Amino acid sequence: EVQLVESGGGLVQPGGSLRLSCAASGFTVSSNYMSWVRQAPGKGLEWVSVIYSGGSTYYADSVKGRFTISRHNSKNTLYLQMNSLRAEDTAVYYCARGWIQLPFDYWGQGTLVTVSS
Amino acid sequence: EIVMTQSPATLSVSPGERATLSCRASQSVSSNLAWYQQKPGQAPRLLIYGASTRATGIPARFSGSGSGTEFTLTISSLQSEDFAVYYCQQYNNWPPGAFGGGTKVEIK
Numbered sequence: 462e463v464q465l466v467e468s469g470g471g472l473v474q475p476g477g478s479l480r481l482s483c484a485a486s487g488f489t490v491s492s493n494y495m496s497w498v499r500q501a502p503g504k505g506l507e508w509v510s511v512i513y514s515g516g517s518t519y520y521a522d523s524v525k526g527r528f529t530i531s532r533h534n535s536k537n538t539l540y541l542q543m544n545s546l547r548a549e550d551t552a553v554y555y556c557a558r559g560w561i562q563l564p565f566d567y568w569g570q571g572t573l574v575t576v577s578s
Numbered sequence: 579e580i581v582m583t584q585s586p587a588t589l590s591v592s593p594g595e596r597a598t599l600s601c602r603a604s605q606s607v608s609s610n611l612a613w614y615q616q617k618p619g620q621a622p623r624l625l626i627y628g629a630s631t632r633a634t635g636i637p638a639r640f641s642g643s644g645s646g647t648e649f650t651l652t653i654s655s656l657q658s659e660d661f662a663v664y665y666c667q668q669y670n671n672w673p674p675g676a677f678g679g680g681t682k683v684e685i686k
Contacts, residue, residue, distance in 0.1 A: 496675065498675070505665065505677055505678075505679050505680050506614075506622065506665055506667075506677040506680075507675075507677070508673065508674075508675020508676070508677070511675070519673070521673075521675070555621055555622070559669065560669070560674055560675075561669055561670075561672065561674040562610060562669060562670070562674075563669060564612035564624055564627040564667070564669055565612070565614070565622070565624065565667070565669075566624050566627070566633065567624075568621040568622055568623070568624075569621060570620075570621055571621055
């Protein structure tokens with residue numbers, strides 16, 4: 462059974478950092494496109510970042526230069542390092558499998574990041 | 579960058595009735611269009627991909643149609659568990675993470 466479990470969310474002050482994790486089971490993270498998608502309170506879905514099986518990474522303009530996506534192959538885990546956090550980064554962050562030519566077919570349960578002083 | 583527009587923003591439907599949701603892309607996305615259902619406090623769930631293929635375990639009352647720039651999600655007979663927010667998403671053109679703004683299906 463495919464499962465994605467996020468962790469690492471919480472309350473952080475503006476300018477602070479946080480690292481999110483997404484532990485996968487039932488498939489191999491390094492063989493797939495893996496994305497982070499976020500949802501601000503009461504708002505729609507916004508794609509944040511993707512990592513390709515070959516290791517290439519891409520980011521939404523809103524987070525470029527501040528967020529870094531990575532993975533640990535032996536732990537089968539995806540990460541999102543978030544630095545210089547802003548109030549507008551407050552959202553539930555989901556990891557999901559999928560990207561170009563492939564829908565987001567599996568999603569984690571999400572982890573809430575709140576940026577506030 | 580492709581913009582996905584969903585209409586209506588809110589759809590009020592009685593249980594047992596048919597619901598028709600629309601999604602328009604600002605340029606052609608071929609058939610690389612997905613629909614997701616999201617209930618409060620839950621992650622989105624893939625319903626339809628390839629514009630018309632139901633994902634695993636999705637009931638037959640959900641159907642998708644369209645190609646190019648115009649797409650439709652139809653729920654043939656709404657059940658209580660179908661009241662939720664529905665999002666479309668194109669995964670054809672760069673960047674493929676473009677979601678529509680969502681349609682909330684509420685009880686009439």
